[in-house]
Every structure is written in structure tokens, then in C-alpha cells.
Amino acid sequence: MIRLEEHIKIATAEAIVELYESEVDPNNIQVQATRKDLTGDFTLVVFPLLKISKKNPVLTGEEIGKKLTEKIQEIDSFEVVKGFLNLNLKAAFWVNYLNSILTSEKYGQKCADENAPLVMVEYSSPNTNKPLHLGHIRNNLLGFSVSQLLKATGKNVKMVNLVNDRGIHICKSMLAWQKWGEGATPESTGKKGDRLVGDYYVLFEKALQQQIGELIEQGTDKETAVKNAPLLVEAQNMLRKWEAGDDIVIDLWKNMNAWVYKGFDKTYADLGIWFDKIYYESETYKLGKNLVVKGLEDGVLYQKDDGSVWADLRDDGLDEKLLLRSDGTSVYMTQDLGTAHQRYSDSAFENHVYVVGNEQIYHFKVLSIVLKKLGYEWADLLFHLSYGMVELPEGKMKSREGKVVDADDLIREMVESAAEVSNELGKLDNFSDDEKNTIFKQIALGALKYFILKVDPVKTMLFDPKESIDFNGNTGPFIQYTYVRIQSVLRKAREQGIEIPIQLDSSTDVSEKEISLIRKLYEYPDLLNEAGNQYSPALIANYLYDLVKEFNQFYQHHQIIKEDNATKRAFRLALSNFVAKNINDGMSILGIEMPERM
RNA sequence: GGCCCCAUAGUUCAAGGGAUAGAACAGAAGUUUCCUAAACUUCAGAUUCAGGUUCGAGUCCUGGUGGGGCUACCA
Numbered sequence: 001m002i003r004l005e006e007h008i009k010i011a012t013a014e015a016i017v018e019l020y021e022s023e024v025d026p027n028n029i030q031v032q033a034t035r036k037d038l039t040g041d042f043t044l045v046v047f048p049l050l051k052i053s054k055k056n057p058v059l060t061g062e063e064i065g066k067k068l069t070e071k072i073q074e075i076d077s078f079e080v081v082k083g084f085l086n087l088n089l090k091a092a093f094w095v096n097y098l099n100s101i102l103t104s105e106k107y108g109q110k111c112a113d114e115n116a117p118l119v120m121v122e123y124s125s126p127n128t129n130k131p132l133h134l135g136h137i138r139n140n141l142l143g144f145s146v147s148q149l150l151k152a153t154g155k156n157v158k159m160v161n162l163v164n165d166r167g168i169h170i171c172k173s174m175l176a177w178q179k180w181g182e183g184a185t186p187e188s189t190g191k192k193g194d195r196l197v198g199d200y201y202v203l204f205e206k207a208l209q210q211q212i213g214e215l216i217e218q219g220t221d222k223e224t225a226v227k228n229a230p231l232l233v234e235a236q237n238m239l240r241k242w243e244a245g246d247d248i249v250i251d252l253w254k255n256m257n258a259w260v261y262k263g264f265d266k267t268y269a270d271l272g273i274w275f276d277k278i279y280y281e282s283e284t285y286k287l288g289k290n291l292v293v294k295g296l297e298d299g300v301l302y303q304k305d306d307g308s309v310w311a312d313l314r315d316d317g318l319d320e321k322l323l324l325r326s327d328g329t330s331v332y333m334t335q336d337l338g339t340a341h342q343r344y345s346d347s348a349f350e351n352h353v354y355v356v357g358n359e360q361i362y363h364f365k366v367l368s369i370v371l372k373k374l375g376y377e378w379a380d381l382l383f384h385l386s387y388g389m390v391e392l393p394e395g396k397m398k399s400r401e402g403k404v405v406d407a408d409d410l411i412r413e414m415v416e417s418a419a420e421v422s423n424e425l426g427k428l429d430n431f432s433d434d435e436k437n438t439i440f441k442q443i444a445l446g447a448l449k450y451f452i453l454k455v456d457p458v459k460t461m462l463f464d465p466k467e468s469i470d471f472n473g474n475t476g477p478f479i480q481y482t483y484v485r486i487q488s489v490l491r492k493a494r495e496q497g498i499e500i501p502i503q504l505d506s507s508t509d510v511s512e513k514e515i516s517l518i519r520k521l522y523e524y525p526d527l528l529n530e531a532g533n534q535y536s537p538a539l540i541a542n543y544l545y546d547l548v549k550e551f552n553q554f555y556q557h558h559q560i561i562k563e564d565n566a567t568k569r570a571f572r573l574a575l576s577n578f579v580a581k582n583i584n585d586g587m588s589i590l591g592i593e594m595p596e597r598m
Numbered sequence: 599g600g601c602c603c604c605a606u607a608g609u610u611c612a613a614g615g616g617a618u619a620g621a622a623c624a625g626a627a628g629u630u631u632c633c634u635a636a637a638c639u640u641c642a643g644a645u646u647c648a649g650g651u652u653c654g655a656g657u658c659c660u661g662g663u664g665g666g667g668c669u670a671c672c673a
Contacts, residue, residue: 035617045616047653057653082617083653127673164673308671317601318669325671332673361602362668388604389666396666427634443636455611460604460666467609471636473622474611481636489633530614542612545621556629556638598636 003526005031007072008042008087015067022052033519040079040086041093041519044068047083057083092506094518095571099504101521102574107582108525110154117350119155120343121147124268124275125356127164128260129173130198130399132267132407134390134463135357141452141591142387143355144273145537148589150353153532158347161275162339165257166282167332171238173197174252175231176204186259192266192408193259207231243329270411272445272591277346279339285330288338292323295374311370321366336367337374344378351381353535358386358458385535388460390452405465414444414469421471427598442595443477449592450476454541474545476592479583482548484598485555486580493561493573500577501570508571513554517575520547521582537590544586551579 009026016024030048034040046061053060061080065087069075074093079086101107123143126132132140147157164170177184177200186193208231215225226232241249268274292309295301301323303309309324323334343352354364364384371379389396397404419440422428428436451469455461471477493500524543531539560576563569584594 030616032614032616036620037618043617047616050653084617125673167673169673306671322671327671329671331671357667358603359667360673363673365602386603391666421636425634425636427636451610458603459611462610464610467623470610470623473636475622475636477636478622481634485634485637492633526614534614538612542621545612549621552637553639555633559633561633597634 004072004074004089004093005042007074008044008068011068011071012044012064014071015064016049016052018067019063020052020054024049024052033523034086036516038081038086039088041089041515042087044085044087045083046080046085050083061085091510091515094515094522095504095506095508095510097522098518098575098578099506102504102578103502106152107521107578107585108528109152109585112151112154112156114156116154116156118158118347119150120158120160120347120349120352121150121355122160122162122353123147123355124273125162125164126264127169128194128197128257129169129201131192131194131263133397133399134405134407134410135397137271137407137410137448138387138390138452138461139355139357140268140271140273141449142385142457142537144271144591145449145453145589146353146355146385146535148591149528149532149535149537149540152585152589153529155350158276158349159274160343161278163261163278163280165253165280166242166285166335168235168239169201170253171235171242172204172208173201174249174256175235175238176200176207177256178252186262192263193261194263194267195408196263197256197260204231204235239329240327267407267411270408270445272593279342281335281339284338284342285335286338287342288334288336289324289330291337291341291374292334295323298375300373300375311366311373313366313369316369318362318366318369321370323370333363333366333370336363337370340367340371340379340382341376344376348378349381351383354382354384356384356386358388360384361386385457387457391460391462393462393464393466405463411444411448414448415440417468418444418447418471418477422598431597439595439598442593443471443480443598446476446480446587446592447471448476449590450479450541453537453590454545456538457536476587477598479544479548479587480592480594481598482551482555483580483583483587483594484596486551486576486583487596489560490573490577490580496561498561498569498573500573502574504571504574505567508567510571511558513550513557514572514575517547517550517554517579520550521578524582524586540586540589544583544590547579547586548583551576 008031009029012029013024013026016022030045032043032045034043044064046057046064049060050057058080061083065078065080065085068087069078074089075087076090077088121143124136124140126136144159147159150157180203181200184196186196189196208229211229211231212225215229216222238249242253292301296303296309301309301311306326307328308322308326311321311323313319313321321333322331324330356364361384364382368379368382392403392405394403422440422443428439447469454474490500527539527543531537558572560572561569563572587594
């Protein structure tokens, strides 16, 4: 169905030719939804046309309004307010619009076939040395949601994860376990695997700091102490052994990683997210090394006297960037070069989105430039979707100071408070414990996900653990609740044998509130598109909130199944049903499940 | 020092260069013989500052202030 704004733009361009004998590109004509507090459906902004009409805004608006009313049958009347031409449509237009979308399977969405462009989305990218925290939650939710959003706009999406399973930091927790672990396992301690390994990392850092302190006390200067502390040297040795494939080190590494993955899998499952493929740094860093060596041979990179390999980015306004250490081991950048190359070989993508925090903007800038230098044109297809940090009231989360909000703890606490609120309301008293627990989880995660996703990704956001996430107001549960109410009405209608129509009578008498609800629905296809272009689930979240608010007002003031007039009743049922469907579609892009009752 | 990002009610968030800057929470006051009151209705309250571009600026440009990030042989 063609959008009416397009009609209006084209008709306006025609009107301008007829009235003022001047050609205007319809795309330059501004048509927007009329402000909510004024009467009208669409508004034509006439200011930009004054240069052409050489008349005052009111007169210009009147003249164009008259022409448009003649040209477009859907227009009922118009009104010029200041420089704005407000167009009032016939109610039948909106009823017909609803009618035309009523049976659409995926309203506003584009379905991807095999020929649709492939977008790779990397998100999560955890380190195996610490459990997931609130920052990762933002990453995971954003990455998953953006993936769903891109799917809804007609892309084939491959969700990938990159596990940081190698490097000096991993050796630190391994070493600590070896020294002080006394054979502890997740089974023997009852701790989640990622938590257990994380604890050894913390232990290592503490011991290392202490050691450094002692060295300084004994008269070593600070720089040397930090560089040469025995524990650190030991960890570095271990990393070299790891890269050399030492059996004992590799065995230990495999063992501990397996614990961590099991723990991560649980957290991912709780969050309701997954990946199509998982890449491991341990498998790609060598590819990166090869690329670097080749770049060195080709003279694109250079080697310093100590053997370290660098890229010179000074011509690009950046600095020199280390790609291989003097001892030949790789850094983060090295493996990311390899990973990117691997992925493009796996499947040539149209676009590769990295969902990674904004503290790595520099890293991804360098990544693209270095790949380009190495001769890979597809470096231009990489896009860093950088998002802001999640801060606590006292500032940034700091793992080392224990100032983190653990992901598992947070999810558990959310479920607990959802249960508390729900039990207080007592609406689920007749349900089994299993059913209740499912619903508590849906509500808890709905609240958490919506809370995080409604915020514009680029912005730093604040999370106050003391003021736990709300279930009232602009929240996930508010949206879920509206959905549940609609389901309840529909259920009752079915029980009474009232059918939900798929065809509407265009002469149905509809109220202003009903029209504004359809108007809201009308916005969705464009909004979805825009959200996809901007990689912003926040736009979807805000749309859903507006829609639901609109519906609740309608619900408050209109009866649905109790309406006596059968035509009106049918219309309201169809409208409610469609709103519920739209809520469900939108929320599933946010990765939020809908309960049927709550 | 250099580069990048952010700044809107007491608080947390909205607002594709367009009209009187929207919500929510917190605060004050209402609405259940009626399809789920996790709702609805009132009230009160904000664009960091100074310039500029424009018919029109929260939005674009320049500068200042404030906050954050990056600038590692960490990731």
C-alpha cells in the first residue's frame, strides 16, 4: 500500500506547478504527522514554499490546501495555522488502512530470502577470566536486538560471538588456580564455572599488587617493579608456553575454559540470547599473525630492532600501532585482523557490525585502516556500533574494586522482585508454580531488557541498584500488561462466540481515540526502517510505549466486547487484536517475551 | 597536551531543522457496582553558557564550561 504522504507530496508539487508555475521536487516537500494537540492528520509545512508562491503563509496554505482537497479524495478538509497546512482525512481512510494491514503476516517487516544481503553482527565478546556483568548485559541485549531488527528489515543476519580465550589475562587465572586452587572445580565448590575462574583472576591480581608493593618497599623503582614482579613474569612465561603448545598448559587451559563456557551458556540462556557461530581468539590469532608477517614481507608494515612489528598510521592522523610483541606473541589487534579475515572468507558480508563499547573506538578505527593497508577492500564494510558505558551512581564499574553488578545476580534479583510484586497483586494465585515462575521470568527480563534498550545506544546510562528497576510507568511490564489485557479481552470474546473479523466495514463510525491509535500503527513501517538504519532498538521501544499508552487510553474510555453495536464491536476487536500483534512483533525485536496473563 | 563522545524537570529517559520541548519515577489530588487499577485522569516542574547560520535551532556551526572515554609490548 502506498503511503499517503507520498501522494500528498506529489500532489503538492503538481499544485505548485498549477498555482505558481514552478517545479519542485516532491522529495523536498515536508509532510509530517500533525501535532497531537491540534486537529488534523498530516501537516504540510508551507514556509519553504513561500519563496515560490511569493505570498504570505496563510494565503499559500489556503491555495495549496484547496488544490490538495480537489486532488486527493481521502482529504476531508484543511486548516491553515500559522505556516502549517493541516489536512484532515476522512475517517474511512483510517478504517481502510487498518483493513488493509489486518491480515498481514509481518506488518511493516521485510522478509529476507537467500539472496538478501548478509550482515554479520558480533556481540558479547566476553573474556574467559571474569563472569558477565551489567556492561555485558547491555552489550548482549543490544547485539541481539539489533540482529532481530536487521532481520525485520530484510537482512540475513549471522550473529557471532568472539571469545577472548587467550592472552596474558587468561594465564593469570590459570596460574592462580595452579598455585592456590588445590584442585578446586565447579563441582567440588558448587560455584558456577565462570565465577570460579573469575575468583582466581581476582586472587592473582591481589597477589600481584602485593608483590609489587613489597618490591617497591625493598627499594625497587616502581616501573621496574610493575614490569618484573615474579608473578607477572611467571604469567608471561606461561603465555609463551601456551603459544608453543605446551601440553600441561594447554590441558589446564582447556579444562578451565570448559568451566567458563558452561557458566556463560547458562547466563546466555537466562537472557534468552544465542549465536549462530562462535569464534575463538585462540583459533584466529595465528591467522592474524600470518597476515602481519605477510604485511611485513610486502613492506606495508615494519619491524623494530627488538623484533616487534608495527603499522605506521601517522599519515592517517594516528600513531604507530604494535601488531606483534618483541617476543613474537600477539596482541588484541593481531587476532582481530585474523578474525575479520576469517569471517569474510567464511561468508562475504555486505556489512559487519561490531557491537563493542565506545572505549574501543580507536581500536576499530585502527582495525579498518590496517586491513585496508594490507590490501583488503572489504575493510570499508566494517562498522563499529559503539555504545555507552553503564555507570553506577558512584561512577564507572570497576572489576578490580569489586564495584560491579554481576549479571547472574541481577537477573536473579529481578525475578525475585517480579515474583514479589506479582504475588502482592495476587492475579496468578490459581496458577501452578511452574506457570508462575515462567511468568515471573518473562516479566523480570521484560523489565530489565526494556530498561536497557529504551536508552539511545550512544549514551552513557545510569543504573542504580538501590532503586531497582520499576514495573510501572515507562517499562517493559507496562507494555506486557497491555498485551495481556488485550489477550484477556480476546479470550473472553472467543468464549462468548464473538468472532474477531479480518474484514472491516469502511463506514464504521470511529472515535478520535480510535483514529489516533490507527495513526500510531501507520507510523510503524517507517519507524522500523529508520530504527534499522540507525541500529537503534531504542526507537522501537519508544514507539511501543507510545502505542501502548494510546491503547490504554482507548481501553479506558471504550468498551470492546460489551459494546452493543456489532459493527463497532467488531472494529474494536480487530483493532485490539492488531495492536496486540504489533506489540508482540516489536517486543520480539527487543528480545522480550509476552506472557498471556500476568 | 592531542583526538572522540555526552550535556534537556529533583531523578531516569524522549523529541527525523518546524507549531505551545514529551514521558516516567519521586511529590500533590482524583477514578473500580463496568472487558485485568502493573491502568486511567488532573496539578506542579527542564533545553549548560555566549555567539553564529536559518523564515524557523534542544537539534546545524564556532567558542567557553562541566562530565566521560581513548591516546599500552592490556583487552
